[in-house]
Amino acid sequence: MGVFNRNVTGHVSVPIAVTLERGALIFFAETIGETNPVHFDILSARAAGYPDILAPPTYAAVVGSQADHAARRQGHGLTSTLDLINADYRHVLHGMESYDYHSSFFAGDQVTVTTEIKGFSDVKGGKLEIAHISQKIKHPERGLLVEISRDIIHQLDRSALP
Protein backbone atom coordinates (compact mmCIF):
# COMPACT_ATOMS: atom_id res chain seq x y z
CA MET A 1 0.00 0.00 0.00
CA GLY A 2 1.05 3.52 -0.70
CA VAL A 3 1.43 6.33 1.77
CA PHE A 4 -0.37 9.12 -0.07
CA ASN A 5 -3.66 10.08 1.57
CA ARG A 6 -6.08 9.07 -1.17
CA ASN A 7 -9.13 10.34 0.71
CA VAL A 8 -8.43 13.80 -0.73
CA THR A 9 -9.15 12.68 -4.32
CA GLY A 10 -11.33 15.34 -5.93
CA HIS A 11 -10.40 17.99 -3.37
CA VAL A 12 -10.46 21.51 -4.82
CA SER A 13 -8.83 24.27 -2.79
CA VAL A 14 -10.40 27.64 -2.21
CA PRO A 15 -8.95 30.29 -4.59
CA ILE A 16 -5.73 31.67 -3.10
CA ALA A 17 -4.72 35.21 -4.09
CA VAL A 18 -1.18 35.73 -5.39
CA THR A 19 0.43 38.92 -6.70
CA LEU A 20 3.27 38.51 -9.21
CA GLU A 21 6.00 40.68 -7.72
CA ARG A 22 8.36 42.37 -10.14
CA GLY A 23 11.51 41.85 -8.05
CA ALA A 24 10.73 38.16 -7.56
CA LEU A 25 10.17 37.71 -11.29
CA ILE A 26 13.47 39.39 -12.15
CA PHE A 27 15.33 37.25 -9.58
CA PHE A 28 13.79 34.11 -11.09
CA ALA A 29 14.62 35.10 -14.69
CA GLU A 30 18.23 35.88 -13.78
CA THR A 31 18.61 32.62 -11.84
CA ILE A 32 17.45 30.43 -14.74
CA GLY A 33 19.95 32.20 -17.02
CA GLU A 34 17.36 34.10 -19.03
CA THR A 35 19.02 36.31 -21.65
CA ASN A 36 15.93 38.00 -23.11
CA PRO A 37 15.69 41.37 -21.31
CA VAL A 38 11.86 41.48 -21.49
CA HIS A 39 12.08 39.03 -18.56
CA PHE A 40 14.29 41.20 -16.32
CA ASP A 41 14.40 44.80 -17.57
CA ILE A 42 11.29 46.96 -17.29
CA LEU A 43 12.33 49.36 -20.07
CA SER A 44 12.90 46.48 -22.52
CA ALA A 45 9.59 44.92 -21.53
CA ARG A 46 7.71 48.19 -22.14
CA ALA A 47 9.57 48.82 -25.39
CA ALA A 48 8.35 45.41 -26.56
CA GLY A 49 4.77 46.46 -25.82
CA TYR A 50 4.29 44.57 -22.56
CA PRO A 51 2.61 46.20 -19.54
CA ASP A 52 5.43 45.04 -17.22
CA ILE A 53 8.12 42.33 -16.87
CA LEU A 54 7.00 39.25 -18.87
CA ALA A 55 7.03 36.04 -16.81
CA PRO A 56 9.07 33.15 -18.26
CA PRO A 57 6.85 30.13 -19.09
CA THR A 58 7.79 27.97 -16.09
CA TYR A 59 7.15 30.84 -13.66
CA ALA A 60 3.64 29.35 -13.55
CA ALA A 61 5.06 26.74 -11.16
CA VAL A 62 6.34 29.50 -8.87
CA VAL A 63 2.91 31.16 -8.78
CA GLY A 64 1.42 27.78 -7.85
CA SER A 65 4.05 27.30 -5.16
CA GLN A 66 3.41 30.79 -3.77
CA ALA A 67 -0.27 29.89 -3.43
CA ASP A 68 0.78 26.77 -1.51
CA HIS A 69 3.00 28.79 0.82
CA ALA A 70 0.22 31.37 1.29
CA ALA A 71 -2.33 28.67 2.12
CA ARG A 72 -0.08 27.23 4.80
CA ARG A 73 0.58 30.66 6.32
CA GLN A 74 -3.09 31.59 6.37
CA GLY A 75 -4.07 28.47 8.28
CA HIS A 76 -7.86 28.15 8.66
CA GLY A 77 -7.54 24.48 7.77
CA LEU A 78 -5.61 25.33 4.60
CA THR A 79 -2.40 23.50 3.90
CA SER A 80 0.15 22.93 1.16
CA THR A 81 -0.67 20.38 -1.51
CA LEU A 82 2.18 18.06 -0.50
CA ASP A 83 0.99 18.08 3.10
CA LEU A 84 -2.60 17.52 1.99
CA ILE A 85 -1.70 14.34 0.11
CA ASN A 86 0.59 13.28 2.99
CA ALA A 87 3.75 13.21 0.88
CA ASP A 88 6.85 11.85 2.58
CA TYR A 89 9.38 14.46 1.49
CA ARG A 90 12.25 11.95 1.70
CA HIS A 91 10.76 9.85 -1.07
CA VAL A 92 8.90 12.18 -3.41
CA LEU A 93 10.04 12.88 -6.92
CA HIS A 94 8.66 15.15 -9.58
CA GLY A 95 7.47 12.90 -12.40
CA MET A 96 5.74 15.17 -14.91
CA GLU A 97 4.86 18.82 -15.37
CA SER A 98 2.71 20.36 -18.11
CA TYR A 99 1.33 23.84 -18.82
CA ASP A 100 -1.57 24.83 -21.05
CA TYR A 101 -1.17 28.55 -21.71
CA HIS A 102 -4.14 30.78 -22.49
CA SER A 103 -2.52 34.17 -21.91
CA SER A 104 0.87 35.60 -21.01
CA PHE A 105 1.33 36.81 -17.43
CA PHE A 106 3.25 39.77 -16.09
CA ALA A 107 4.66 41.42 -13.00
CA GLY A 108 1.85 43.20 -11.21
CA ASP A 109 -0.78 40.64 -12.14
CA GLN A 110 -3.07 39.81 -9.21
CA VAL A 111 -4.26 36.26 -9.78
CA THR A 112 -6.00 33.47 -7.93
CA VAL A 113 -4.80 29.87 -7.79
CA THR A 114 -7.00 26.84 -7.22
CA THR A 115 -5.47 23.41 -6.71
CA GLU A 116 -7.29 20.16 -7.45
CA ILE A 117 -6.24 16.66 -6.45
CA LYS A 118 -7.21 14.78 -9.61
CA GLY A 119 -6.40 11.30 -8.36
CA PHE A 120 -3.77 8.66 -7.67
CA SER A 121 -2.34 5.72 -9.57
CA ASP A 122 0.10 2.86 -8.98
CA VAL A 123 2.86 1.79 -11.35
CA LYS A 124 5.66 -0.77 -11.42
CA GLY A 125 3.72 -3.27 -9.37
CA GLY A 126 3.14 -0.82 -6.56
CA LYS A 127 6.78 0.24 -6.22
CA LEU A 128 5.81 3.76 -7.29
CA GLU A 129 2.61 5.62 -6.57
CA ILE A 130 1.67 8.79 -8.39
CA ALA A 131 -0.45 11.75 -7.32
CA HIS A 132 -2.05 13.71 -10.18
CA ILE A 133 -2.48 17.39 -9.33
CA SER A 134 -3.88 20.32 -11.29
CA GLN A 135 -3.60 24.05 -10.62
CA LYS A 136 -5.51 26.80 -12.41
CA ILE A 137 -4.15 30.35 -12.42
CA LYS A 138 -6.86 32.92 -13.18
CA HIS A 139 -6.89 36.67 -13.67
CA PRO A 140 -10.03 38.68 -12.89
CA GLU A 141 -10.17 40.28 -16.37
CA ARG A 142 -8.11 37.99 -18.63
CA GLY A 143 -9.65 34.78 -17.26
CA LEU A 144 -7.74 31.50 -17.14
CA LEU A 145 -4.06 32.25 -17.77
CA VAL A 146 -2.46 28.85 -17.25
CA GLU A 147 -3.50 25.36 -16.25
CA ILE A 148 -0.79 23.26 -14.63
CA SER A 149 -0.82 19.45 -14.60
CA ARG A 150 1.68 17.74 -12.30
CA ASP A 151 2.58 14.19 -11.31
CA ILE A 152 4.26 13.72 -7.95
CA ILE A 153 5.82 10.29 -7.61
CA HIS A 154 6.18 8.54 -4.30
CA GLN A 155 9.01 6.11 -4.43
CA LEU A 156 8.13 3.18 -2.17
CA ASP A 157 11.10 1.11 -3.32
CA ARG A 158 14.28 2.93 -4.38
CA SER A 159 15.19 0.16 -6.83
CA ALA A 160 12.13 1.18 -8.89
CA LEU A 161 13.60 4.57 -9.82
CA PRO A 162 12.85 5.49 -13.43
Place this chain on the structure above:
Amino acid sequence: MSCTPQTAMVGDELPHLSFGPITRSTLALYAGASGDHNPIHIDSDYATKIGLDDVIVHGMLSMAQFGRLVSNWAGTANLINLSSRFTAMTPVGATLTCQGTITERFTKDAALLLRVRLSASIEDGTETLKGSALIRVP
Protein backbone atom coordinates in the same frame (compact mmCIF):
# COMPACT_ATOMS: atom_id res chain seq x y z
CA MET B 1 20.89 27.75 -41.15
CA SER B 2 18.77 27.85 -38.01
CA CYS B 3 15.06 27.76 -38.78
CA THR B 4 12.31 30.14 -37.67
CA PRO B 5 8.74 29.13 -36.74
CA GLN B 6 7.64 30.38 -40.18
CA THR B 7 10.14 28.25 -42.09
CA ALA B 8 10.45 25.22 -39.76
CA MET B 9 9.62 21.82 -41.26
CA VAL B 10 9.39 18.38 -39.66
CA GLY B 11 12.87 17.22 -38.69
CA ASP B 12 14.35 20.70 -38.33
CA GLU B 13 16.18 21.49 -35.10
CA LEU B 14 16.00 24.55 -32.87
CA PRO B 15 19.34 26.10 -31.86
CA HIS B 16 20.80 24.09 -28.95
CA LEU B 17 20.86 25.63 -25.51
CA SER B 18 23.49 24.86 -22.89
CA PHE B 19 23.15 25.62 -19.17
CA GLY B 20 25.77 25.04 -16.53
CA PRO B 21 27.81 23.82 -14.87
CA ILE B 22 25.00 23.93 -12.31
CA THR B 23 26.74 24.76 -9.05
CA ARG B 24 25.53 24.60 -5.44
CA SER B 25 25.18 28.39 -5.62
CA THR B 26 22.82 28.08 -8.57
CA LEU B 27 20.71 25.55 -6.65
CA ALA B 28 20.60 27.80 -3.57
CA LEU B 29 19.52 30.76 -5.69
CA TYR B 30 16.91 28.67 -7.54
CA ALA B 31 15.50 27.43 -4.23
CA GLY B 32 15.00 31.05 -3.19
CA ALA B 33 13.75 32.23 -6.58
CA SER B 34 11.27 29.38 -7.05
CA GLY B 35 10.10 28.81 -3.48
CA ASP B 36 11.04 25.12 -3.75
CA HIS B 37 12.96 24.70 -0.51
CA ASN B 38 13.16 20.89 -0.59
CA PRO B 39 16.50 20.16 1.15
CA ILE B 40 17.28 17.42 -1.39
CA HIS B 41 18.45 20.29 -3.65
CA ILE B 42 20.39 22.45 -1.19
CA ASP B 43 21.50 20.45 1.86
CA SER B 44 24.17 17.83 1.11
CA ASP B 45 23.97 16.46 4.68
CA TYR B 46 20.28 15.74 4.11
CA ALA B 47 20.93 14.26 0.66
CA THR B 48 23.49 11.76 1.93
CA LYS B 49 21.26 10.89 4.91
CA ILE B 50 18.50 9.75 2.56
CA GLY B 51 20.91 7.71 0.46
CA LEU B 52 21.95 10.01 -2.39
CA ASP B 53 25.57 10.78 -3.29
CA ASP B 54 24.94 14.52 -3.13
CA VAL B 55 22.28 17.17 -3.75
CA ILE B 56 20.40 16.95 -7.08
CA VAL B 57 19.24 19.69 -9.45
CA HIS B 58 15.63 20.89 -9.25
CA GLY B 59 13.70 19.30 -12.13
CA MET B 60 12.00 22.65 -12.64
CA LEU B 61 15.35 24.43 -13.15
CA SER B 62 15.97 22.06 -16.06
CA MET B 63 12.44 22.53 -17.38
CA ALA B 64 13.00 26.30 -17.22
CA GLN B 65 15.67 25.74 -19.91
CA PHE B 66 13.02 24.15 -22.15
CA GLY B 67 10.99 27.30 -21.52
CA ARG B 68 13.91 29.50 -22.56
CA LEU B 69 14.60 27.40 -25.64
CA VAL B 70 11.07 27.54 -27.06
CA SER B 71 9.93 30.98 -25.84
CA ASN B 72 12.98 32.77 -27.19
CA TRP B 73 12.60 30.95 -30.51
CA ALA B 74 8.84 31.37 -31.02
CA GLY B 75 7.82 34.14 -28.59
CA THR B 76 6.23 33.50 -25.21
CA ALA B 77 2.76 34.51 -26.43
CA ASN B 78 2.89 31.79 -29.12
CA LEU B 79 3.53 28.97 -26.66
CA ILE B 80 0.34 26.91 -26.18
CA ASN B 81 1.70 23.96 -24.21
CA LEU B 82 4.98 23.05 -22.56
CA SER B 83 5.35 19.59 -21.00
CA SER B 84 8.16 17.60 -19.46
CA ARG B 85 8.83 14.23 -17.87
CA PHE B 86 11.71 13.99 -15.45
CA THR B 87 13.45 10.77 -16.46
CA ALA B 88 16.68 10.82 -14.43
CA MET B 89 18.18 12.75 -11.54
CA THR B 90 20.59 15.53 -12.51
CA PRO B 91 23.64 15.68 -10.21
CA VAL B 92 25.04 18.99 -8.94
CA GLY B 93 27.88 20.14 -11.21
CA ALA B 94 26.25 18.87 -14.39
CA THR B 95 25.92 20.91 -17.58
CA LEU B 96 22.63 20.50 -19.44
CA THR B 97 22.28 20.48 -23.19
CA CYS B 98 18.73 21.10 -24.43
CA GLN B 99 17.57 20.24 -27.94
CA GLY B 100 14.33 20.75 -29.80
CA THR B 101 13.20 18.96 -32.97
CA ILE B 102 10.07 19.74 -35.01
CA THR B 103 7.88 16.61 -35.10
CA GLU B 104 4.64 18.01 -36.57
CA ARG B 105 3.51 20.99 -38.61
CA PHE B 106 -0.28 21.13 -38.95
CA THR B 107 -3.32 23.37 -39.12
CA LYS B 108 -6.03 23.33 -36.49
CA ASP B 109 -8.95 25.79 -36.27
CA ALA B 110 -7.28 27.93 -38.95
CA ALA B 111 -4.09 28.24 -36.87
CA LEU B 112 -0.76 26.91 -38.06
CA LEU B 113 0.86 24.90 -35.25
CA LEU B 114 4.21 23.24 -34.61
CA ARG B 115 4.92 20.41 -32.21
CA VAL B 116 8.46 20.27 -30.89
CA ARG B 117 10.10 17.31 -29.19
CA LEU B 118 12.41 18.47 -26.40
CA SER B 119 15.28 16.65 -24.76
CA ALA B 120 17.78 17.57 -22.04
CA SER B 121 20.90 15.55 -21.40
CA ILE B 122 24.04 15.76 -19.29
CA GLU B 123 27.70 15.15 -20.18
CA ASP B 124 27.60 11.34 -19.84
CA GLY B 125 24.72 11.16 -22.32
CA THR B 126 21.98 10.49 -19.75
CA GLU B 127 18.69 12.01 -20.87
CA THR B 128 17.32 13.78 -17.79
CA LEU B 129 14.15 15.32 -19.27
CA LYS B 130 11.90 14.40 -22.17
CA GLY B 131 9.46 17.09 -23.19
CA SER B 132 7.32 18.64 -25.85
CA ALA B 133 5.99 22.04 -26.83
CA LEU B 134 3.06 23.17 -28.94
CA ILE B 135 3.64 26.48 -30.72
CA ARG B 136 1.37 28.75 -32.72
CA VAL B 137 3.07 30.12 -35.82
CA PRO B 138 2.41 33.88 -35.80
